[in-house]
Amino acid sequence: MKKPRLVLFLFTLFAILFHISAQDRPNIVFILSDDAGYADFGFQGSKEFKTPELDKLAKNSVRFTQAYVSAAVCGPSRAGLLTGKYQQKFGFEENNVPGLMSKSGLAGDDMGLPLDQKTVADYLKEQGYKTALFGKWHQGNADRFHPTKRGFDEFYGFRGGARSYMPYGSENKLTRQEDKLERGFGNFQEHEGYLTDELADEAIAFMERNKNNPFFVYLAFNAVHTPMEATSEDLGKVNGLTGKRKTLAAMAIAMDRACGKVLNRIEELGLDKNTLIVFTNDNGGPSDANESLNDPLSGTKANHLEGGIRVPFLMSWPGKLKSNTIYDDPISTLDLLPTFVTAAGGNVATIEDLDGVDLVPYLQGKNNGKPHEILYWKKENRGAIRFNDWKLVRFPDRPAELYNIKEDVSEVNDLASKHPEKVRELYQKLFDWELTLERPLWQLERRFEGLAAKRMDTYRKHK
Incomplete structure (x- = not known):
């Protein structure tokens, strides 16, 4: 064979093998809702909220009954899932960016996901994936923290933590620059219509453009976070509810519809058999801000009772994971990065300080252990640790409390006085973990700790 023909043959063979390899790697679609109540989905038992599209996904998924986030508020939780590490390790403690900060530490545009931390999008790009973020970023407003500089090829959304669902203009005034809708880097232009629908349409367009390449979609809805805004059409679909609860139900209808559009388009494109989908x-x-329900859990966003840190979680991967099944052992959103990167063909053993694990072997029965024997949470003086079925919650204004989560998911029976030895054991484990962490790079004004305690006490369950 002549040399030019040999070169052409080898090039063609390589292209074929690369194409086959690319087809073997799943597309990854990660859908994240914002500030939703634990009980406010049909697949979670709600009789008030209509979520037929997500209920359908649940029937085709593994549903996790003990899925946790690494923080009880938006920004730090996202920093954890993006890096696969406890965000306290790099100083991103449970305080959002930006906010009403104390005079010590970073503030304003200096706050953001530290630049020495790689994201799941960075790792997936290394595996040849096209990557995109649609929706809420909340990892720093400054240009240097921008999603397109943190592994995402495309971005359509806003840099901040919340914004109006309606386009800003003469009647809907923009008050914060980070709320501007942005396409790519620096191209600010408001949408038309209702933002939840727009984000789904943008995600679909990206999938259509990249249907022949492995892709990663991070669809980060701001729904159902405040402001409480729904369309009149969606409000008209809600019966028997009033006030914020009615508006929340209408916003959930819009988000469910948007999820359905994305999921249905995946099937229409013929990609459903090779797409890994996660919703959480x-x-x-x-509950005080949007009247969400976290039943049967005590607590809310911003505290370490189960209602602040346990979340709905679905994972679908046809041919790899059995559909319509339940997984009961504790997992964490820290597990998303190693699960996604491993599915993409990457080697997470090379990532230093990773706290998450690849969930697939546990779900396939290849690993009969638990993904996590121990989980941690921390915000300044407050903290929590779950060790098997025991959970210790540490407060700045009262003695620590101890619960057996398996027997008491609502955390109404404090066992600290009955098991002082267990309190000491878990307190020490929590402290030993804290000794490995970075000091917080920024902190909220102290008065917010008092507000967090009042919110927690208001939404506790009782015997």
Whole structure:
């Protein structure tokens, strides 16, 4: 064979093998809702909220009954899932960016996901994936923290933590620059219509453009976070509810519809058999702000009772994971990065300080252990640790409390006085973990700790 023909043959063979390899790697679609209540989905038992599209996904998924986030508020929770590490390790403690900060530490545009931390999008790009973020970023407003500089090829959304669902203009005034809708880097232009629908349409367009390449979609809805805004059409679909609860139900209808559009388009494109899909929420519902329900859990967003840190979680991967099944052992959103990167063909053993694990071997029965024997949470003086079925919650204004989560998911029976030895054991484990962490790079004004305690006490369950 002549040399030019040999070169052409080898090039063609390489292209074929690369194409086959690319087809073997799943597309990855990660859908994240914002501030939804634990009980506010049909697949979670709600009789009030209509979520037929997500209920359908649940029937085709593994549903996790003990899925946790690494923080009880939006920004830090996202920092954890993006890096696969406890965000306290790099100083991103449970305080959002930006906010009403104390005078010590970073503030304003200096706050953001530290630049020495790689994201799941960085790792997936290394595996040849096209990557895109649609929706809420909340990892720093400054240009240097921008999603397109943190592994995402495409971005359509906003840099901040919340914004109006309606386009800004003469009647809907923009008050914060980070709320501007942005396409790519620096191209600010408001949408038309309702933002939840727009984000789904943008995600679909990206999938259509990249249907022949492995892709990663991070669809980060701001729904159902405040402001409480729904369309009149969706409000008209809600019966028997009033006030914020009615608006929340209408916002959930819109988000469910948007999820359905994305999921249906995956099937229409013929990609459903090779797409790994995850749906979850970023923290517990803030019941005082949006009237979300976290039943049967105590607590809300911003505290370490189960209602602040346990979230709905679905994972679908046809041919790899058995559909319509339940997984009961504790997992964490820290597990998303190693699960996704491993599925993409990457080697997570090379990533230093990773706290998450690849969930697939546990779900396939290849690993009969538990993904996590121990999980941690921390915000300044407050903290929590779950060790098997025991959970210790540490407070700045009262003695620590101890619960057996398996027997008491609502955390109404404090066992600290009955098991002082277990309190000491878990307190020490929590402290030993804290000794490995970085000091917080920024902190909220102290008065917010008092507000967090009041919110927690208001939404506790009782015997």
